Amino acid sequence: MKKDAAxxxxxxxxxxxxxxxxxxxxxENDPEIWRVSNTHAPFSKHVxxxxxxxxxxxxxxxxxxxxxxxxxxxxxxPKTVGAIDxxxxxxxxxxxxxxxxxxxxxxxxxxxxxxxxKELIQYAFSVLQLHQxxxxxxxxxxxxxxxxxxxxxxxxxxxxDWIKRGNTYQDEAFLQLITHN
Numbered sequence: 492m493k494k495d496a497a498x499x500x501x502x503x504x505x506x507x508x509x510x511x512x513x514x515x516x517x518x519e520n521d522p523e524i525w526r527v528s529n530t531h532a533p534f535s536k537h538v539x540x541x542x543x544x545x546x547x548x549x550x551x552x553x554x555x556x557x558x559x560x561x562x563x564x565x566x567x568x569p570k571t572v573g574a575i576d577x578x579x580x581x582x583x584x585x586x587x588x589x590x591x592x593x594x595x596x597x598x599x600x601x602x603x604x605x606x607x608x609k610e611l612i613q614y615a616f617s618v619l620q621l622h623q624x625x626x627x628x629x630x631x632x633x634x635x636x637x638x639x640x641x642x643x644x645x646x647x648x649x650x651x652d653w654i655k656r657g658n659t660y661q662d663e664a665f666l667q668l669i670t671h672n
């Protein structure tokens with residue numbers, strides 16, 4: 492019996508819109524996400540609305556950029572599955588941190604993060620003309636480390652006992668992607 496072909500989709504990275512507030516509210520207040528985002532307290536809808544309202548400012552002004560990850564499947568409405576961020580943007584040193592969230596088990600392990608990461612890397616190096624991107628990932632988050640390594644990031648170091656979880660500490664990997672243009 493012939494298997495059905497995997498659905499075809501395109502990734503679209505887009506700016507925040509006012510109607511994203513409910514998604515951001517759910518994601519930012521999910522304690523499971525706090526574990527990887529170093530968040531320790533919930534966000535109010537009001538704070539998130541203000542964040543969205545200010546997101547139209549240039550990355551050079553805010554020093555950060557959040558883009559929503561939309562999946563465009565054939566003959567279907569776009570579906571927002573996550574967000575990808577540039578943060579700690581340093582135009583003089585031409586570097587920025589990068590973080591990604593693909594929310595929900597039904598959206599994970601489908602190639603969405605890989606495609607979004609590839610698109611943002613292209614934007615960072617060709618449009619923003621960055622020299623390097625970096626990320627910090629808890630060493631127990633093997634899937635995320637593999638994602639970034641497949642995208643060309645290399646382990647630059649390990650921060651020992653960097654993240655406190657309950658009564659224990661977790662190491663954090665520091666990965667970099669440096670362009671040689």
